Amino acid sequence: MVQIKDVAKRAGVSVASVSRVLAGLPVVSEPTRQKVLEAVKELDYRPDLAARRLRSRRSDTIGLIVSDIRNPFFTEVSRAVEDMAFSHQMRVILCNTDEDPEKEASCLELMRDEKVHGVILSPSSKLLSRYSPADYSFPIVLVDRYERGIKADAVLLDNFDAAYRLTEHLVSNGHRRIACLYGSASATGRQRLEGHKAAMASHQLPVQVHGVPPMVHEAHEAAMSILNQKPLPQAILASSGLILLGITEALRETKLRVPEDIAVAGFDNLPWTRLVEPSLTVIAQPTYEIGREAIELLLQRIASPGSAVRQLVLQGELIARSSSAARIV
Amino acid sequence: MVQIKDVAKRAGVSVASVSRVLAGLPVVSEPTRQKVLEAVKELDYRPDLAARRLRSRRSDTIGLIVSDIRNPFFTEVSRAVEDMAFSHQMRVILCNTDEDPEKEASCLELMRDEKVHGVILSPSSKLLSRYSPADYSFPIVLVDRYERGIKADAVLLDNFDAAYRLTEHLVSNGHRRIACLYGSASATGRQRLEGHKAAMASHQLPVQVHGVPPMVHEAHEAAMSILNQKPLPQAILASSGLILLGITEALRETKLRVPEDIAVAGFDNLPWTRLVEPSLTVIAQPTYEIGREAIELLLQRIASPGSAVRQLVLQGELIARSSSAARIV
DNA sequence: CTGTTAGCGCGTTCAC
DNA sequence: GTGAACGCGCTAACAG
Numbered sequence: 076m077v078q079i080k081d082v083a084k085r086a087g088v089s090v091a092s093v094s095r096v097l098a099g100l101p102v103v104s105e106p107t108r109q110k111v112l113e114a115v116k117e118l119d120y121r122p123d124l125a126a127r128r129l130r131s132r133r134s135d136t137i138g139l140i141v142s143d144i145r146n147p148f149f150t151e152v153s154r155a156v157e158d159m160a161f162s163h164q165m166r167v168i169l170c171n172t173d174e175d176p177e178k179e180a181s182c183l184e185l186m187r188d189e190k191v192h193g194v195i196l197s198p199s200s201k202l203l204s205r206y207s208p209a210d211y212s213f214p215i216v217l218v219d220r221y222e223r224g225i226k227a228d229a230v231l232l233d234n235f236d237a238a239y240r241l242t243e244h245l246v247s248n249g250h251r252r253i254a255c256l257y258g259s260a261s262a263t264g265r266q267r268l269e270g271h272k273a274a275m276a277s278h279q280l281p282v283q284v285h286g287v288p289p290m291v292h293e294a295h296e297a298a299m300s301i302l303n304q305k306p307l308p309q310a311i312l313a314s315s316g317l318i319l320l321g322i323t324e325a326l327r328e329t330k331l332r333v334p335e336d337i338a339v340a341g342f343d344n345l346p347w348t349r350l351v352e353p354s355l356t357v358i359a360q361p362t363y364e365i366g367r368e369a370i371e372l373l374l375q376r377i378a379s380p381g382s383a384v385r386q387l388v389l390q391g392e393l394i395a396r397s398s399s400a401a402r403i404v
Numbered sequence: 405m406v407q408i409k410d411v412a413k414r415a416g417v418s419v420a421s422v423s424r425v426l427a428g429l430p431v432v433s434e435p436t437r438q439k440v441l442e443a444v445k446e447l448d449y450r451p452d453l454a455a456r457r458l459r460s461r462r463s464d465t466i467g468l469i470v471s472d473i474r475n476p477f478f479t480e481v482s483r484a485v486e487d488m489a490f491s492h493q494m495r496v497i498l499c500n501t502d503e504d505p506e507k508e509a510s511c512l513e514l515m516r517d518e519k520v521h522g523v524i525l526s527p528s529s530k531l532l533s534r535y536s537p538a539d540y541s542f543p544i545v546l547v548d549r550y551e552r553g554i555k556a557d558a559v560l561l562d563n564f565d566a567a568y569r570l571t572e573h574l575v576s577n578g579h580r581r582i583a584c585l586y587g588s589a590s591a592t593g594r595q596r597l598e599g600h601k602a603a604m605a606s607h608q609l610p611v612q613v614h615g616v617p618p619m620v621h622e623a624h625e626a627a628m629s630i631l632n633q634k635p636l637p638q639a640i641l642a643s644s645g646l647i648l649l650g651i652t653e654a655l656r657e658t659k660l661r662v663p664e665d666i667a668v669a670g671f672d673n674l675p676w677t678r679l680v681e682p683s684l685t686v687i688a689q690p691t692y693e694i695g696r697e698a699i700e701l702l703l704q705r706i707a708s709p710g711s712a713v714r715q716l717v718l719q720g721e722l723i724a725r726s727s728s729a730a731r732i733v
Numbered sequence: 734c735t736g737t738t739a740g741c742g743c744g745t746t747c748a749c
Numbered sequence: 750g751t752g753a754a755c756g757c758g759c760t761a762a763c764a765g
Contacts, residue, residue: 076742078742078743079742079743079744080742080743083752088751088752089751089752089753090742090743090744090752090753091744091745091746091751091752091753092750092751092752094743094744094745095744095750095751098744102750102751103750103751104750104751107750107751121513121516121517122517122742122743123458123741123742123743124517124518124519125454125457125458125463125519125741125742125743126458126741126742126743126744126757127742127743127744128454128457128743129452129454129455129458129741129742129743129744129757129758129759130742130743130744130745130756130757131743131744131745131757132454132757134454143483144473144479144482144483144486145479145480145483150473150474150479151474153473154472154473154474154500157473157498157499157500158500161499166497166518167497167498168495168496168497169486169496169498170486170490171483171486171487184450187450188450188451188453189453189495190453190454320675320679323679324679327679327681345676346649346676347674347675347676347679347680350649350652350653350656350676350679350680351676351679351680351681352656352680352681405758407758407759408758408759408760409758409759417735417736418735418736418737419736419737419758419759419760420735420736420737420738420760420761421734421735421736423759423760423761424734424735424760427760431734431735432734432735433734433735436734436735451758451759452757452758452759454757454758454759455741455757455758455759455760456758456759456760457741457759458741458742458743458757458758458759458760459740459741459758459759459760459761460741460759460760460761461741
């Protein structure tokens, strides 16, 4: 294994000079710089990261902790995080928690052990409810999940507003009896519920809401029982892409026509939502941007640990498609 | 920062004993073991990974290099890899290459620098064509992409067989003029093409094949031009989920009925394939299992570097749905 | 079975 | 502007 002293010998300088050149310190003369660079290339020298990390106490690593990378939202976020990290010469360590507080805790411990510079985290409800940045030795940026009043950096969708607008869209298209299936397990689902309720209230319309656990199967079941009730709601609203999937499955089993018998709208502009017949009205989240902003916020926080906490709130985009077309009265 | 000598002092033993207890070496007496464990707990001692890695020359890390984590196939594989790695106390470093040979090379270098124990890799066509395990200092397991004759561990779908059976299925349902859109950029696409051609040949049927770059847009365009030709093929076959998506989009623009006017079948059992109308016949890949087997193979290779190379070939599952229903003659 | 000690490869003082 | 030397925290070899 070629190491720094080999390079030093070859270049006819000391190891200190090699180290300085590699660190980009400007206190080194141009001739030595060239000598070193040449020797590095000739020997194909690669600094030993373990030694460097031990000595410098820096890992050049950040952590990304999500519930499940297979959730398309997190897939996209993680791609953005990887891209940004790569371009900043940083490594990313990824963990899946499956919303399990114990796994969450062990992931966080792992991040501590790895001496990450910071973590991007989508906390479970449980963790979020007792969350305090002070409990951790590294900065954390929350994504997707957040509770008002928490002193923490975060990048979020404006869930209330998005659900409000989606509901407004349904109402303005003539739908009045609207059923809302929301993810009861997450702060995000509950915030979307609040947006929905506020929009309904502004029209003096009664609400019909159903909390469901975050699983396709459960959403499917819940949707089925709603679709079998009399009178049938005029529209059904899903607070997440997963729930929307469950509803869509259920609708395929019934012979109900969309939007004539019942309109549909939901969250997350996944590829399939425009392929089903009819295509589905959704709120598109700027997922890649959320990831990009999260790591940006994290890097800034690392650079200036003392500055005030910030929440970055991004707007969803309403994509109106056939499934929520105007009701013929 | 609490370190090993603090623990040693507290437990009244030497640092070596602490190290041995933590390494799980069986050469330590039960009393000292208990003393050490207690001290570790009391001080909340966490070994410094950088120091440990420097000294032991082991990183407990493996690499995963894929073209794009957003490809659902790789998402699933990566989840499996993460799960297995986590349960083996291993870290995973993930890289996206976008099929770019340069990025591929820098990812591989990064893995070398990180001293990973091994890498799971889906190589670009270019890399695959000149691939040799001997070029790397760590073991590599190929996933998804592979070329006959390469001496490398790999976990693969039986692409030839899957495409053969999918074609057989179409033929046995009365479709004879079949157009095949295949991914020309990957070995995988070409192997599926071969399976298709073989099946057609066994029935003395002429083939009509079209290579497309691996982008939805391109597949869409190619599908459009096929759908506009006279006479219309009786069926259209896609060699990947991505191409199937492009075809599905194109079909929505035309007013062709599926399967009456044209039947459709393809690869990858993604959630949306059973939600579109009509639902799509596909070959389901055992994606999670592929990831699981890949890391299993890698760990075995790490354990015994000298043993013979192995390719693990898994079978796809034909899921017949409405889009390929029997042709009424 | 346990303790002492020599480095692992590098970054960083501190003299020059 | 440069080099010599120390030590980051740990593991492993060796002595006892």
